[in-house]
Amino acid sequence: MRKKTLSQRVDEIRPSGIRRIFDLACANPDGIDLSIGDPDFDVPMPVKQEAIRWIENGFNGYVSTRGVSELREQIAANLSGRDIAFEDTLVTAGATGGYILAIMAVAGPGDEVLITDPYFVAYANVVIMCGATPRLIDTYPDFRLTADAILPLITERTKAIVINHPNNPTGVLYSTDDLRVVNEIAKDHGLHIISDEIYDRFVFTDAPFVSMGNIADDAIVVSGFSKTSGMTGWRLGYVSGPAAVIDAMATFQQYSYVCANSVAQRAAISAFSYDMESQVQKYRHRRDRLLEGLQDRFRMARPEGAFYLFPEAPGGDADAFVNRAIERKLYIIPGNVFSAKNTHFRISFAASDADIDRAIIILNGLAEEFG
Numbered sequence: 001m002r003k004k005t006l007s008q009r010v011d012e013i014r015p016s017g018i019r020r021i022f023d024l025a026c027a028n029p030d031g032i033d034l035s036i037g038d039p040d041f042d043v044p045m046p047v048k049q050e051a052i053r054w055i056e057n058g059f060n061g062y063v064s065t066r067g068v069s070e071l072r073e074q075i076a077a078n079l080s081g082r083d084i085a086f087e088d089t090l091v092t093a094g095a096t097g098g099y100i101l102a103i104m105a106v107a108g109p110g111d112e113v114l115i116t117d118p119y120f121v122a123y124a125n126v127v128i129m130c131g132a133t134p135r136l137i138d139t140y141p142d143f144r145l146t147a148d149a150i151l152p153l154i155t156e157r158t159k160a161i162v163i164n165h166p167n168n169p170t171g172v173l174y175s176t177d178d179l180r181v182v183n184e185i186a187k188d189h190g191l192h193i194i195s196d197e198i199y200d201r202f203v204f205t206d207a208p209f210v211s212m213g214n215i216a217d218d219a220i221v222v223s224g225f226s227k228t229s230g231m232t233g234w235r236l237g238y239v240s241g242p243a244a245v246i247d248a249m250a251t252f253q254q255y256s257y258v259c260a261n262s263v264a265q266r267a268a269i270s271a272f273s274y275d276m277e278s279q280v281q282k283y284r285h286r287r288d289r290l291l292e293g294l295q296d297r298f299r300m301a302r303p304e305g306a307f308y309l310f311p312e313a314p315g316g317d318a319d320a321f322v323n324r325a326i327e328r329k330l331y332i333i334p335g336n337v338f339s340a341k342n343t344h345f346r347i348s349f350a351a352s353d354a355d356i357d358r359a360i361i362i363l364n365g366l367a368e369e370f371g
């Protein structure tokens with residue numbers, strides 16, 4: 001009898017290092033959990049009430065694969081208010097669901113996808129799950145996008161470049177010049193640009209956020225409601241881009257997710273009218289608190305968006321540093337979860353001021369030990 005085996009791709013994918021530390025944090029509720037990128041504010045009450053109303057009214061069946069039309073109109077209106085015009089939009093099962101379908105649409109076995117390193121944990125693994133090969137663009141030490149770092153990686157097989165801004169884990173916001181560099185390279189080499197902009201509302205600069213969609217109208221832009229509206233568990237995102245790409249993604253969605261969560265879609269229509277500014281200002285204040293508290297003992301890029309800080313680990317070994325932090329019940333993530341390197345660590349500041357203050361004391365103590 002032949003032995004039952006798993007697919008080869010199982011060996012190529014490692015479980016998420018964030019989830020491992022988050023599970024430890026959950027098992028130690030008196031600790032300080034700065035591990036996960038889950039906003040610490042709740043879904044706005046009017047959005048919750050909308051969800052309840054639609055459930056009670058019996059809106060519980062399948063909806064169109066492309067998404068509820070009123071929500072798609074709202075998404076398009078929101079984008080056009082920011083001077084972005086895409087050919088089409090697909091509502092997806094979170095930004096992650098959108099990213100998976102986008103990679104499926106543009107890359108397959110034999111293809112290569114460029115990914116900026118450090119990167120969000122799903123990026124390289126999803127490329128591998130689709131049978132393609134990720135190629136990492138080293139953006140250390142300042143995490144900017146440069147032609148010098150990107151061009152040597154391009155081969156005949158390169159199909160797409162994935163960027164993320166505001167960035168997880170670095171908090172970096174790319175300049176218009178950075179985005180133009182990517183667009184020029186993508187045009188010259190026939191690459192799709194996938195830009196994950198899920199943190200587009202979490203921007204701490206005075207100037208408005210510049211989307212890849214403002215620079216390249218054929219970009220594939222991934223976004224969603226998880227972070228902006230504190231709806232990480234509702235699994236609702238969207239992807240806008242060229243009609244041919246969105247059509248292909250919609251077909252893949254028919255056979256995979258079928259449609260995004262129907263109730264969440266109805267409720268999210270009202271999420272657009274909820275003003276997030278006070279939350280963003282709270283996160284900006286926490287960013288400042290951390291920078292000030294850690295500046296004497298840590299080297300780090302100043303985050304201009306998202307809610308993460310990515311300092312260098314004193315002593316140079318992020319695992320050793322993070323393990324010691326975990327012994328003190330401070331849950332942070334070593335850089336190798338997001339990178340080929342293991343020189344930095346990530347702090348999520350989606351946490352209370354009190355936890356951030358306690359974390360600053362522990363981290364400074366550890367810096368003395370490791371420095």
Ligand SMILES: Cc1ncc(COP(=O)(O)O)c(C=O)c1O
Pocket residue numbers: 037093094095096097120164168196198224225226227232235236237
């Ligand atoms: C850059 C980035 N993209 C996507 C996601 C996941 O978004 P969603 O929960 O909508 O799938 C995250 C979550 O941490 C993220 O940091």
